[in-house]
Amino acid sequence: MGTAIGSVLLPNPVMTASGTVGHGAEMARYLDLSELGAVVVKSLAAYEWPGNPSPRVHPVPAGMINSVGLQGPGLPRWLAEELPVLAGTGARVVVSIWGRTLDDYAAAAALLASAGDPVLQAVVAVEVNVSCPNLEDRGRMFSHSAEMTRAAVAATAACGLPRWAKLSATGNLVEVVDAAMEGGAEAVVLVNTLLGMVIDVEARRPVLGGGGGGVSGRAMGPVAVRAVHDVHAARPDVPIVGVGGVATGTGAVEMLLAGARAVQVGTATFADPRAPVKVLRGLARWCTSHGVDRVDELVGAAHE
Template identity: 80%
Template sequence: MSRRRGPELATTVGSVRLPNPVMAASGTVGHGTELARHLDHAALGAVVVKSLAPYEWPGNPPPRVHPVAAGMINSVGLQGPGVSRWLAEELPGLAATGARVVASIWGRTLDDYAAASELLAAADPEARAAVVAVEVNVSCPNLEDRGRMFSHSADTTRDALAAAAGCGLPRWAKLSATGDLVDIAAAAVEGGAAAVTLINTLLGMVIDCEARRPVLGGGGGGVSGRAVGPVAVRAVYDVYAAVPEVPIVGVGGIATGVHAVEMMMAGARAVQVGTATFADPRAPAKVLKELARWCVAHDVPRVDELIGAAHG
């Protein structure tokens, strides 16, 4: 009896070819091989590391994480060792696993984005070979624009992506579901983005009614998890409908293979699994396995046939 062949899972995000469309999202698998006991990094499409500034950054005061209905809220504050230390201390071990790595950078000024990009470009070629793209996290306070997030404005989003050009790698703009997202996504592409990642966490707050103050040490924070799934799907759907030529990476609320299918049908070429990994560090691998099973059960021979299928 012949064994039924599985679906072809390969996909592309711009010029980046991935063996499958499931990635680990930034901020959920650390900076290196923290989850190597639970997760085969090389088996995923790619691993997006926690966002890095061109300098070490301590993050926000505790408490930093709090559960909410169908998700969590966090105010970690982008704590990280900085690009230079990450290149020296974390990337070699991650590269040794065979993972395809997407570096993530952030900054408080345009100069920060430029500096982080230049540090990546100057990395040791052997280790840098594992880095296939750079996700430019523009959902950060912009000190040059009165503290508003870069991603809240088309102009500042365009400027941040342009400032990151020095990395010499494909740039993916990570955007929030705020403002006129279609215009902001188009501006990111004008700034040099090869793709857009939709969406980052949503701004929120939880108040301790007994203490009469916010639960998180940083005050407000970013809401993520299954609760934001419909928002992320709508964002992907709207951007794909307006600019279908722009590659989209979908993220937000993905915890099962069906969630991944839904996001791809909305228009994503690949997906990222984030908050689900906190509950189960094997979640990205499980999503990938369930996605493949869904394709087999529904006679979908190639996963790229799902991209934009909901648009008719």
């Protein structure tokens, strides 16, 4: 079940998705976090951030829409308070970082670099979330621009850890993937939520406090699979982590066949906190029943 994401070796290809399992060991009461390939924590900035006004989450057909707004305690508090507890579970940790400016990304990387080996021994990679509004580019998302994606990923080089770029589904996704790799990413995570909105027809206003939000869940599956498939077809040597709509073992198989080397389970955990480990076990059963000895055999097999 082992897989390699660039230089990062994982015992299996199933992870949590950022933003869905908290900042620390909140999920440890439901499952053994060390059983997963890795635990990806909610995105953190170099500073504490309050997030968006409530309500923040609303159900939609086959998924949900959220406007949490990247609320978080900031990296200094996380490194001191949350990471040691999470590391104590035996989990392999991927820390997700974000920023509103290039300096924010650089500051986050510097904080990780200064944390020291004892704290960071459990951290195997940094997920650079570039699906964030760029205050220096009229509020456009970093990931909607190849140039700004390259710059944001490059700004995090000081962290000294393998970096994965988390990208949104865009019309020029391969170009953005190229830019992320040029900026120093070892892999890309495809894809983040899609922008959406739900309006309360009685109140005549958006249901979420932040207005619009990110759509996620089962309905995102075909979008994510297509993104992974197209990027793998164009750039077969780029390691891909697939995320979006994965809720079953067969969903993970589909993402691997499209070209992902690993998958992340996100929205499914809101309905069942044990979803990530259930996906892992379902994937293992599928491989056994289909005579697959190594998950590597599945990666990109839909292109053959």
